Amino acid sequence: MAKIIKVVVFFTFFFSLSTCLAQASPDYAIEKISFQSQPDYTQIFLDVPRETGYIVKELSNPPRLLINLYPAKLFLSQREIKIEDQFVQRIRLSQDSDHVVKIVLDLSNPEYSWAVFPSEDSSQIIVEVRSPEKDVVRRLLRGQEEAFTFSFSPEKASRVKGKIRRIVLDPGHGGKDPGAIGPTGLKEKEVTLAIAKELARLLRREGLEVYLTREDDRFIPLDRRAEIANQLKGDIFLSIHANAGFSRKAGGIETFFNSRYSYGKGAEEVAARENAAFGSTATFKEVRAIVWDLIQDQYRAESNELSHSIQRYLVQATNLEDRGVKSARFYVLRGAAMPAALVEVGFISNPWEERLLKRDSFRKKVALGIFRGLMDYIREYQERVSG
Numbered sequence: 001m002a003k004i005i006k007v008v009v010f011f012t013f014f015f016s017l018s019t020c021l022a023q024a025s026p027d028y029a030i031e032k033i034s035f036q037s038q039p040d041y042t043q044i045f046l047d048v049p050r051e052t053g054y055i056v057k058e059l060s061n062p063p064r065l066l067i068n069l070y071p072a073k074l075f076l077s078q079r080e081i082k083i084e085d086q087f088v089q090r091i092r093l094s095q096d097s098d099h100v101v102k103i104v105l106d107l108s109n110p111e112y113s114w115a116v117f118p119s120e121d122s123s124q125i126i127v128e129v130r131s132p133e134k135d136v137v138r139r140l141l142r143g144q145e146e147a148f149t150f151s152f153s154p155e156k157a158s159r160v161k162g163k164i165r166r167i168v169l170d171p172g173h174g175g176k177d178p179g180a181i182g183p184t185g186l187k188e189k190e191v192t193l194a195i196a197k198e199l200a201r202l203l204r205r206e207g208l209e210v211y212l213t214r215e216d217d218r219f220i221p222l223d224r225r226a227e228i229a230n231q232l233k234g235d236i237f238l239s240i241h242a243n244a245g246f247s248r249k250a251g252g253i254e255t256f257f258n259s260r261y262s263y264g265k266g267a268e269e270v271a272a273r274e275n276a277a278f279g280s281t282a283t284f285k286e287v288r289a290i291v292w293d294l295i296q297d298q299y300r301a302e303s304n305e306l307s308h309s310i311q312r313y314l315v316q317a318t319n320l321e322d323r324g325v326k327s328a329r330f331y332v333l334r335g336a337a338m339p340a341a342l343v344e345v346g347f348i349s350n351p352w353e354e355r356l357l358k359r360d361s362f363r364k365k366v367a368l369g370i371f372r373g374l375m376d377y378i379r380e381y382q383e384r385v386s387g
């Protein structure tokens, strides 16, 4: 029943969005679909208008990939394209509603992996199906410097059962983006990675599956991070950061969840700073941004719970000032199809807190605080769904 409601809510969003977009321009013609069958993969090329966005959904028994294009109008008489290779049997096309074109790929094998991404000039959406690889993170990261990618898989087997078992940790910044820099030169990107690694160790000891969006000092665009979490089908997404303020005296812990409306003192300033690295992805469109907000919106209540739990235990563990839970529009969170939070583990701009953040012992304390917050959230979530 819960599942049905979710689907209905999803399509309601979908409809209102596509209706309002379609009014802006009447013609979103889909006229050409082609494919390329390779030994390692099959690629399907959908020629789309620049404004057309998409949402991907995986279906099983039999294995299928469903791609909804919106706004879009099907101008193809052909309703079925046969491929019949080792990855894809055929493509089925239909006009699902006035402004939504539905594309179903009937897959050849239940074991597969997929990626959906736009061509560099945004004139095509490319769907790729290939054999599953063991190192899924490495495969996902391989495309990190490529154009903007976006997918959405609302069917998460682990959550259906009411179990949380897969956590995606996102160490903030990395590579060419150092994040905030402290008075003696400590970089936010170093602190976030060290804490994420320690936190991963603690969570894995509890039998949880943990993935990191980066394991080393590399640049990953903000929109790519939630994308990785979605493709990994995470149950929780947590982005880890260290704060910076205009005043050197500013200090303490604060935790955020994504919302289109800001709430909490200074929330917008923090969001503006953390969103600054976003400029890396020129192809990001406002149309897609709207969809991203809708995706994380569905998890807002859970993200709020998650944020409070992390905040409470992290303040306890570190004894730093409690600046509270706040909300604002965070690019790194907004596309995540799961409860998501962003934690600021202290002010790197504050000389006293910078000194703490340099210490291995303090980083461990931070990781332990977040760990307790996560475990408490997981326990309460599982009680809620089973009771």
Ligand SMILES: [Zn+2]
Residues within 6 Å of the ligand: 172, 173, 179, 180, 188, 240, 241, 242, 274
């Ligand atoms: Zn940051």
